[in-house]
Amino acid sequence: MRLIAATLIAASLFSTVAVADDFRPIRTITVQGKAERSVVPDEAHVSVSVSALDTKLKTAKAEHDQKLRKVFAVAESAGIELAQIKTQSSNVQPEYSYANNTRSFKGYRVATSLDMTVSKIDSVGGLLEKLLAAGLEDKENSGWMGLVSVNYTIANPDRLRDEMVVEAIRNAHDKAARMAASAGASLGKVHQINEGNAPAFDYPRPMLMRAMSASAPAMEAAPVAPPPGEQEVNASVTVTYELD
DSSP: OHHHHHHHHHHHHHHHHHHHHHTSOOOEEEEEEEEEEEEOOOEEEEEEEEEEEESSHHHHHHHHHHHHHHHHHHHHHTTOOGGGEEEEEEEEEEEEEEETTEEEEEEEEEEEEEEEEESOGGGHHHHHHHHHTTTTTTGGGGGTSOSEEEEEEOSOHHHHHHHHHHHHHHHHHHHHHHHHHHTTOOEEEEEEEEEOSOOOOOOOOOEEEOOOOTTSHHHHSOOOOOOOOOEEEEEEEEEEEEEO
């Protein structure tokens, strides 16, 4: 009986030690990793707005469609496929003027805004020159809104984001390894990873342009486009490692 009791006590002590080992606090180290890059945009978006106003809706629609055909012709000559042209908005609405508390009917406004994706940035200057010389600002289009605007972006931002997150994780690992070594420890497995600032692309605001006369001196010079510039992009992650 004493032998059985002693065996039970020993088993109980062993179990207590095992449970204590299971609940021993895990030593960890938490660091933040960062990645920074200077990025030059590799894609341009050219927005074009056409509009026509006339007291007769049929006439306004015909003038609008004629300008739209000019835009498509310019795009085709620049090697831009129809799939690269997206309609941002298209609407028809009556327009009024107000004076001395009196509303007067001006006509029907037919308007469309298009976005062209230009994969070759060096061709933007020539495209702008053709658009500004196409006669899109005839008649009432000049009083509507910006005729042409340019914005620069990254063609494949997801790939860049993924690359920068990987860089940030490597940066976190190197930092954690140095800190652990300084404390006489070594890194174990990853305990947790949290993404911080995802890379954001904040490019200059679109540059608005108005049409110019084909005889203007500026039209005689070589086509020039607003420069895409360079942007600082960063990403960050927070990583927790176990310490061995």
